[in-house]
Amino acid sequence: MKQLRVTNIQRGCVYDGPGVRTTVFLKGCYLRCPWCCNPETISFEKELFIDNSKCLLSKGVHSELCKLCQRNKGSNSITACPFGVAEETSRDYLPDELFHILLRDQSLYIESNGGITFSGGEPLFQSENLVSVLELLKEKGLHIALETSLIAPDQSLLLVNPFIDTYIVDLKIQPEMYLSDSNYQNEIKKHLMMIGGKSIFFRFVFVDSVMDYINEVKDWLSVMEINIIEILVCHNLGAKKYGKLSLANRDFTSSKEKAESFIDFLKDFGIASKILSI
Ligand code: SF4
Incomplete structure (x- = not known):
């Protein structure tokens, strides 16, 4: 049976969907955001720190x-x-093995209306193998959230969609790489349509250049009818990990003050946002 490649299993999370949750970070991503704070999740290949x-x-x-x-x-x-x-950056788990690990906090999920969140990397990168775990968790009636950029093949999303209760969509609209690329934007739009009807939270990593393209960002959010969004202020806490992987690190650290100006700007256009302090 195929295994799932996992970089981390974090218990007691309160920011990755409703209630108290366990977040599973899956290895592999279709993108390569230079501000990624978990660079060990980008490549699917086994790596060492x-x-x-x-x-x-x-x-x-x-x-x-x-x-x-x-x-x-x-x-x-x-x-x-x-x-x-x-140090290995990841471990491979059989679906059944991972399922039993995730059940450790079952009573906590039930007490807090929480559940399990799959994040990454891009969890859709391992859709085929993920389905086996999702089936087991759903049989137990557990709430499942998926944190995703929605940049993935249609088939990967269609496979897991029936099992997902909540999506946390990490919007890729930063000017450095994504804002002006219609391929990314069309992909996000198409996949938002495909998951329509589910509960969706939007997240966005704020980098300084957003302020130079504020109208374009605002227009995109308005066109997509996104009226509430959580902001993560970009930091460089992953710098050590880049060093341990011998990868070049670029510092995109922004300030809370700048992110607050962005929030004020969005507010004037009816888009509510708040800074998520993780
Ligand atoms: S030489 Fe360095 S890497 Fe090798 S065993 Fe000694 S401490 Fe470890």
Whole structure:
């Protein structure tokens, strides 16, 4: 049976849909937003976080324990390092195994009207394998949310849609990459139509350049009849992860003050928004 590749399972989440939830971060994404704070979720391939600051050699210590390490021309892979220099970024789970892990907080979901949220990366990237877990969770009557950009093949969305109660749509309309690209915009529009009738929350990562294209952003939100949106102020807390993956990191950090100006601007056009402090 096919497995699901997961980077993190976070319990007790209160921002990823109604009530108290467990959020599952799935590996793999169709996009590559340069401000992504979880870069280990972008590629579907297995990867390692390498933390060179933990390596004894980098501190000039020549330990017996390091003698067999590849960094000492030995035969042991760096993954055998006893000091945690290499760490897998993901783990593969059989659907049944993941299902039983998610059931640990079943009573909490029921007490708080919460449930399970699948996020990423892009959870639709693993739609085919995800369906098996969704079926099991739905048999238990649990509430399921999906945090997605909706940038994915139609078939991936159609497969999971019957099991999803709430969508958290992470809107890709930032000027740097997405706002002027009609392909992205048409894809989002088409998929919003496909999930029409479900409960939908909209989210948006605020980057400074939005203020330079404020009218275009506002027009797009109005055309799509989006009248309430949660704002995440872009930060650079993922910088260390980029380093551990040997990826270039660009800092798009914005300020709460700038995001508040954006909120005021939207308010004048009847679009309510608030900053989500995660
Ligand atoms: S075993 Fe770990 S600490 Fe020692 S050289 Fe290898 S990576 Fe560095």
